[in-house]
Amino acid sequence: MTVGAGAAEHGRVTAQIPALAQVPASCFGIAVATVEGQIVHAGDSTTEFSIQSLSKLFALTALLQQDPSAWSHVGWHPTNAHFNSVAELERSGGRPANPFVNAGALVVTDRLLERTGDAVAATVDLIRRESGGRRVSVDEDVAVSEMIADHRNSALAHVLAEHGRLSCGIERLLAQYCHQCAITADVQTVARAALFLADRRRLPSGLAPATVRRINAVLLTSGMYGAAGDIAYRVGLPAKSGIGGGVLAVMPGRGTVCVWSPPLDADGNSAGGVAAIERFAELTEWSVF
Template structure:
């Protein structure tokens, strides 16, 4: 496995076609696209990594996985009266889709849906307290108290998040926000600015692996539902392409990170800042396609390379 990770990292770092960083968030626009990291935390307790796996980056929409877990813990299945469970088929910040469906976001992983889950775990609490709960959850999942929010990234997003403000105002106009728009947006932008390394993110994803050795932070039923949504909705309008190419639940972020879960086996984190046309890490997606083919860890069966899914 270590040899495979090293091989994948070396190939990615040598690839000149890296995609484009997210320039619409000023603090992300200056990130060096010539970086790539990958890490895996196995059900057996091993943590392996290669490349720039210890370089911190903004996890952005990968944070929506943890926010969803908190929201479900707060209100359970009542959440689904406010947000759907279907793929979007449109960009992650589409206003058209929200208007078409009367203020009910298609799923919790597009921006409008994530605003609803953020509003749900806010639930009358001051933003600082709600964010403290989120960070404590992530730290417990990763077993790492050093994980923090990058305040510069959060302020950069608040200053330039005009599309997100429009989504929040539309949600509020439809009665689908309980807190004020400013509170929800401030909390959401700070949530997206959680900073982690590949190694930390792989560790944090272990609560979704569904193995007795992993942190039991949510119920088995909720783990499976979150994984299902990651498979069908975790890469915006590129979710079908990722499922086709990789065949494992995953959640991407415009910071270039992807969290991937191999149920019963491992949590995998990959990061490369350059994005493809869907807003997902270009080299990260390609690396996970190679990883799935070589290991046979796709949930849909053995790969053509003959991988049987063993470590």
């Protein structure tokens, strides 16, 4: 898919996590899963990658299965601030704007850890189960690399704790969060695992249709951070990105599409992934609008 591959030339592979800095910029995989059960894929679609912030979507879902009232602990509002902004968290009195910025994801992981005793396992189990038992693992090297360089998330956790937003110990929470972000899977697995967002006939146990509607709404307004408005305008689909180069988009009633292309744009989203999904949406006329 030359559109995505060409756009990737204008991005840079993340250096934020040292273990990911050596991932080849030329990697590109795409997979589409439909509500009819079809899966179409191309490129490096069987290569596992670090899903990073894509895991936030699945951790949130796992928590909402356990506790539908979890929205009371984290907001659902968009933000123009950076996804790991400490200043915004301070301004909001320690209440994260939404579950997809890092502060919100830390709160979600904290509450999932409190509920299950192992937030990473709960997230992995959900992805594996919803993808039909496909391979899902955790890259220990990436997790350790992330923990070593995790100063900003540590600062966010301390601010959250200061405002009484956390139940678990900070060190334990950060270790769980880094391992959660270090989950690896290929684009086929991610697309399949997220299909419940497009097909309400296959909801995970304990998840109400109204909850799925809310997840999709927050994906549309906040899943791509400061670029969410631009993505809504250009693509018209709820979407989530990760600094590992993954992008997932959802078309309710039709299916999901996941792209992996490591180089990131100025907003921290996959340059090739966004371009590929934009072109895909044009060709298929997928849009929620």
